[in-house]
Amino acid sequence: MLTPEQIETKLDRILLKVQKPGRYVGGELNSVVKDWDSADVRVALVFPDIYDIGVSNVGLKILYDQVNQRGDALAERAYAPWTDMEALMRAEGIPLYALESKRPLSGFDLVGFSLPYETLYTNALNLLDLAGIPLRAGERGAEHPIVIAGGHSTINPEPMHAFMDAFVIGEGEEVIHDIINVLKLRNTQYAVRDDLLLALAKIPGVYVPRFYQPHYMDDGTIARVETLAEGIANPVVKRIVAKLPPPPTKFIVPNIEVVHNRASVEITRGCTRGCRYCHAGMITRPVRERRVDEIVAAAREAVRSTGFEELALLSLSSSDYTHIEELVAAIGEEFKDEKLTVSLPSLRIESVSIDLVDKLRGRRGSGFTLAPEAATERMRRIINKFIPDEDIINTTREIYRRGWTNIKLYFMIGHPSETLEDVQAIADLCKRVIAEGRKVAGMKVKLHAGVSTFVPKPQTPFQWVSCDTRENILAKQALLKRELRDRNIKLSWTKPEDTLLESFLSRGDRRLAEVIFTAWKNGAKFDAWEEHRRFETWMSAFAEHGLDPAFYTHRPRRADEIFAWDHITAAVRKKYLFQDFRRSLEGHIRVDCRLNCYACGILPTFADLRRDNPGEGWKCPDVKSPRKADVSDRGQPLAVR
Amino acid sequence: MRLRVAFSKQGALRYIGHLDLHTLLERAARRAALPLVYSQGFHPAPKIQIAAALPLGFSSRAEMADLWLSEDRDLASLRADLQSALPRDIQILDVQQADDRAPALQTLVVAAEYEATIPDEFASDLTSRLAALMEAESLPRVRRGKAYDLRPLMESLEAAPAESSGETRVLLRLAAREGATGRPDEVLAALGIPPESARVERIRLIFRD
Numbered sequence: 001m002l003t004p005e006q007i008e009t010k011l012d013r014i015l016l017k018v019q020k021p022g023r024y025v026g027g028e029l030n031s032v033v034k035d036w037d038s039a040d041v042r043v044a045l046v047f048p049d050i051y052d053i054g055v056s057n058v059g060l061k062i063l064y065d066q067v068n069q070r071g072d073a074l075a076e077r078a079y080a081p082w083t084d085m086e087a088l089m090r091a092e093g094i095p096l097y098a099l100e101s102k103r104p105l106s107g108f109d110l111v112g113f114s115l116p117y118e119t120l121y122t123n124a125l126n127l128l129d130l131a132g133i134p135l136r137a138g139e140r141g142a143e144h145p146i147v148i149a150g151g152h153s154t155i156n157p158e159p160m161h162a163f164m165d166a167f168v169i170g171e172g173e174e175v176i177h178d179i180i181n182v183l184k185l186r187n188t189q190y191a192v193r194d195d196l197l198l199a200l201a202k203i204p205g206v207y208v209p210r211f212y213q214p215h216y217m218d219d220g221t222i223a224r225v226e227t228l229a230e231g232i233a234n235p236v237v238k239r240i241v242a243k244l245p246p247p248p249t250k251f252i253v254p255n256i257e258v259v260h261n262r263a264s265v266e267i268t269r270g271c272t273r274g275c276r277y278c279h280a281g282m283i284t285r286p287v288r289e290r291r292v293d294e295i296v297a298a299a300r301e302a303v304r305s306t307g308f309e310e311l312a313l314l315s316l317s318s319s320d321y322t323h324i325e326e327l328v329a330a331i332g333e334e335f336k337d338e339k340l341t342v343s344l345p346s347l348r349i350e351s352v353s354i355d356l357v358d359k360l361r362g363r364r365g366s367g368f369t370l371a372p373e374a375a376t377e378r379m380r381r382i383i384n385k386f387i388p389d390e391d392i393i394n395t396t397r398e399i400y401r402r403g404w405t406n407i408k409l410y411f412m413i414g415h416p417s418e419t420l421e422d423v424q425a426i427a428d429l430c431k432r433v434i435a436e437g438r439k440v441a442g443m444k445v446k447l448h449a450g451v452s453t454f455v456p457k458p459q460t461p462f463q464w465v466s467c468d469t470r471e472n473i474l475a476k477q478a479l480l481k482r483e484l485r486d487r488n489i490k491l492s493w494t495k496p497e498d499t500l501l502e503s504f505l506s507r508g509d510r511r512l513a514e515v516i517f518t519a520w521k522n523g524a525k526f527d528a529w530e531e532h533r534r535f536e537t538w539m540s541a542f543a544e545h546g547l548d549p550a551f552y553t554h555r556p557r558r559a560d561e562i563f564a565w566d567h568i569t570a571a572v573r574k575k576y577l578f579q580d581f582r583r584s585l586e587g588h589i590r591v592d593c594r595l596n597c598y599a600c601g602i603l604p605t606f607a608d609l610r611r612d613n614p615g616e617g618w619k620c621p622d623v624k625s626p627r628k629a630d631v632s633d634r635g636q637p638l639a640v641r
Numbered sequence: 642m643r644l645r646v647a648f649s650k651q652g653a654l655r656y657i658g659h660l661d662l663h664t665l666l667e668r669a670a671r672r673a674a675l676p677l678v679y680s681q682g683f684h685p686a687p688k689i690q691i692a693a694a695l696p697l698g699f700s701s702r703a704e705m706a707d708l709w710l711s712e713d714r715d716l717a718s719l720r721a722d723l724q725s726a727l728p729r730d731i732q733i734l735d736v737q738q739a740d741d742r743a744p745a746l747q748t749l750v751v752a753a754e755y756e757a758t759i760p761d762e763f764a765s766d767l768t769s770r771l772a773a774l775m776e777a778e779s780l781p782r783v784r785r786g787k788a789y790d791l792r793p794l795m796e797s798l799e800a801a802p803a804e805s806s807g808e809t810r811v812l813l814r815l816a817a818r819e820g821a822t823g824r825p826d827e828v829l830a831a832l833g834i835p836p837e838s839a840r841v842e843r844i845r846l847i848f849r850d
Contacts, residue, residue, distance in 0.1 A: 013837050015656055016698045022661065027653025029672075029728045255657045255665055255728065307668030307726070339685065 004102035014088040022256035023051035026099030029253040033100045034074035041073040041183045044098050044108040048123035051079040056260040060114050065248045066176050073180050076100040080123050096131035105131035109183055113149040118505035119528035122520040137165045155283050156458040156565035159508035161209035166200050170238025178203045201232045205239030222562040235569045242609040244288050249301040262310035263302035265295050271316035272593045275385045276584050279457035283570040286602045287619035292323050296330045310341045319348035328359045349387050349395045368399045371410035375425035381587040400437035406446045413476045414454040414468035423476045427483035448490045453499040457506050458565045461580040464557040467503040470496045497535040504552035509564035515541045573601035594619050642713045645739040649702040652730035659694040672726035678709040690746040693817050701843035707746045752847040753817040755825040758840040764809035771798040794823030
């Protein structure tokens with residue numbers, strides 16, 4: 001294994017030949033360089049896309065803090081080198097290394113990948129290969145790190161099961177400590193790798209694929225998933241934290257320009273809106289909020305310790321934060337004398353939202369973003385995001401009137417049962433928005449319609465539906481392109497190939513692992529990048545393994561089908577999801593669940609956590625029933641089906 | 642008040658370019674709660690001037706920047722605050738108050754001195770090779786599609802005794818005026834020394850009076 005000094009010497013010979021060498025050298029303010037030899041457990045946290053995107057990932061930042069706060073462990077970072085750097089690293093024999101110590105990843109005890117979206121899968125394989133770590137979990141021995149993954153896409157871990165020793169299901173803040181505590185015993189109690197993996201598998205929220213065996217029916221669907229070891233959970237229930245811990249504030253300050261040059265504070269986690277297409281909204285329940293004073297203090301500390309020009313207040317739905325008015329007033333007051341841009345994403349379509357952004361001194365002339373998602377009443381009922389046209393027109397008119405010249409509206413096509421009339425309505429609505437805008441602000445007003453294509457996601461009410469076909473998607477996009485020719489309307493859309501790729505990876509089973517492997521071997525990587533699109537490579541990988549992508553993308557699922565991911569649960573019951581799917585077909589909407597609990601399954605699963613944390617913090621009702629006697633003492637979730 | 646900060650730039654920060662260094666200094670000043678002066682207009686920019694761009698990959702123990710503050714501060718405490726707000730690979734060497742009406746820092750630089758540490762395999766006859774290069778009438782070169790003469794940009798070249806065995810040092814004094822800047826890697830290449838085999842550090846900026 002190369003030493004850090006050897007790696008640095010080799011790097012000095014190649015770094016001037018690559019674009020943005022600052023990506024590969026570390027040395028950022030707030031990065032933590034700990035003494036290698038005094039740590040019992042060394043963790044490499046990997047975001048499998050380039051530094052420019054990965055360095056501001058908040059999830060990994062939380063874990064980086066959690067691990068580095070321990071006296072007995074250290075965490076370092078690695079990102080995917082861009083293709084120019086990768087080629088030189090391979091040519092010079094430089095393995096993937098961590099930025100802090102310049103040590104090869106293969107020398108760490110734990111390599112943790114963040115996989116928030118599916119198009120990172122091939123990059124994860126590529127990075128394991130670049131690190132010299134066997135790609136397949138079954139080929140790793142005592143000398144190799146334990147490789148784990150977490151993040152939203154791993155709520156269906158099966159397509160990547162072959163490459164990860166374990167997955168973290170749900171939130172990482174607490175489980176990372178449980179994992180490190182087990183790894184501390186790797187040279188004593190758990191010297192045999194299988195024993196170590198079994199100990200990990202017994203941690204609530206940790207899924208170790210090798211201890212689960214799916215059995216298939218003749219039609220390729222799942223018959224059942226067998227558990228191969230005693231004492232492990234089936235289903236594996238996601239971990240949550242009862243109370244959001246203090247947010248990280250010492251963000252890494254990159255020395256080069258990256259995508260998000262900003263500090264951020266998560267104001268709430270979870271969402272009560274129940275939009276049926278929304279993966280995040282279904283799998284991050286329950287809603288937990290931070291207090292205003294805690295958010296303001298964290299924002300102050302984050303700005304002080306980073307010097308960033310921008311602060312983002314993060315949540316899935318800012319308008320739904322209980323104390324949003326109070327928060328905005330407090331943030332405005334706290335930073336009133338400073339040159340700081342504050343961004344507040346995911347605002348509801350109503351004039352109050354404009355007041356909120358106004359109070360944050362959001363720069364006029366820059367854009368204002370809203371997400372109506374659909375443009376007919378029928379579609380809005382189906383997806384459970386009901387915003388009347390008049391609200392959209394009144395709000396956008398007011399935004400233009402108050403001096404913003406650019407509005408971005410997000411829509412989605414390809415929702416279940418959508419027709420060309422529903423898509424026509426998107427074009428009509430856009431034209432009306434800009435026509436109304438011109439009345440109040442003249443010809444300079446601009447509209448950006450971002451129209452993506454819906455991908456059915458596991459663990460949502462739409463997990464039963466078929467993805468829209470390539471032909472339909474193209475016809476709908478052609479309609480939009482034809483209709484939205486106004487030179488002040490900009491239209492952007494998703495290529496159908498990208499939608500299909502995301503679609504089969506999202507609802508794949510274990511057999512997709514071989515497809516992913518073959519696609520990677522034949523050159524697929526950076527699948528989220530337009531210039532790396534290799535759809536044909538993916539199609540031939542399917543063919544090579546005798547699988548049909550349409551089985552994953554275009555097959556309406558039986559009502560009673562056992563899904564490949566059913567032995568993993570985000571604690572929202574499948575029965576609830578199916579009932580909500582049925583309500584969708586009937587056009588029934590469900591209002592914000594703060595107003596009325598629909599018993600999605602979160603509360604019975606996490607009853608003890610809720611009982612111990614009553615009141616404001618959660619947006620679920622309090623649990624009054626007495627604690628059951630047989631529940632473990634450390635917040636272990638109890639699955640109730 | 643106009644501050645003149647001398648600093649070193651080493652380690653990872655060798656790979657940070659001129660514009661990124663500008664942002665880095667701005668953020669460091671903000672972290673240190675120094676009241677920077679900003680330009681007027683739609684995109685206010687802080688008033689910061691860096692004496693001379695340092696080519697990517699070279700370290701330096703002689704960088705200099707001017708920062709304008711909207712109020713006077715005590716230099717000693719300011720230096721400590723700024724240092725603790727900087728990444729570890731930048732060390733402040735000196736902080737002075739500069740004359741507010743003095744010309745822009747960039748226009749004051751005339752030359753820069755570099756120290757190149759080269760592998761011994763390229764060290765034979767070094768002194769005579771340096772002399773031969775200095776005696777050349779002209780050294781036509783092309784950089785970014787533009788033809789120029791390297792020779793008048795070389796003010797002096799000399800071999801220096803090595804501190805440790807196995808390495809040899811070359812001291813280069815090159816012009817660093819606006820529009821006439823000599824690059825040490827080009828000089829090394831002219832000497833037949835692959836620039837990537839050398840460690841180059843800027844050791845001094847020379848200003849006009």
